[in-house]
Amino acid sequence: MYTGLLHSHRSLAYLFLLSALTTVVLALVNRLQNKPTSKALNGLTIATLALGHLQLLMGLGLYFVGPWFGLLTENAGEVMRTAELRYFAVEHISINVVGIVLVTVGRSRFKKLEVDRRKQQAVIAYVGLGLLLIASRVPWDRLF
Numbered sequence: 001m002y003t004g005l006l007h008s009h010r011s012l013a014y015l016f017l018l019s020a021l022t023t024v025v026l027a028l029v030n031r032l033q034n035k036p037t038s039k040a041l042n043g044l045t046i047a048t049l050a051l052g053h054l055q056l057l058m059g060l061g062l063y064f065v066g067p068w069f070g071l072l073t074e075n076a077g078e079v080m081r082t083a084e085l086r087y088f089a090v091e092h093i094s095i096n097v098v099g100i101v102l103v104t105v106g107r108s109r110f111k112k113l114e115v116d117r118r119k120q121q122a123v124i125a126y127v128g129l130g131l132l133l134i135a136s137r138v139p140w141d142r143l144f
């Protein structure tokens with residue numbers, strides 16, 4: 001079960017990163033060209049949100065089904081001293097949860113705001129920052 005979940009989490013990582021990057025780039029293009037918010041941007045913010053939440057669910061599954069939570073609760077000192085263990089037991093989960101919260105705030109601001117320019121700015125700021133945080137804690141060597 002763990003291996004299947006790990007493969008799905010990795011495959012979905014490509015989709016999430018691609019969707020989030022396209023979302024931010026399209027919001028930037030709309031904003032710089034002073035254009036009305038495109039329908040595609042609405043769809044992309046929904047797709048990025050859904051993929052992010054699915055990643056979160058799978059990640060929580062991996063964290064609690066796998067060794068990570070147990071390792072941290074049983075031997076926190078050793079985990080914190082060992083970079084490879086600390087990476088998945090602490091850094092990947094905490095930074096990525098904050099990143100997914102920012103993506104969620106970005107979508108909700110996009111829905112609530114009425115002025116196009118402000119909608120686009122909300123996506124650039126929240127989804128952009130969320131993506132930067134997540135990208136800083138993706139194990140790139142395992143993706144490629």
Ligand code: HEM
Pocket residue numbers: 006007009010013016017052055056058059060062063066068088092093096097134138139142143
């Ligand atoms: C959009 C956000 C995320 C991305 C892009 C992402 C990406 C990845 C990638 C590429 C891997 C390596 C997969 C492999 O080696 O096959 C991984 C592993 C893992 N991720 Fe995430 N992740 C995200 C969010 C999360 C969250 C929120 C959690 C926890 C709540 C989490 C928990 C884990 C765990 C426990 C592993 C397994 C490490 C292992 O046993 O080798 N991830 N993640």
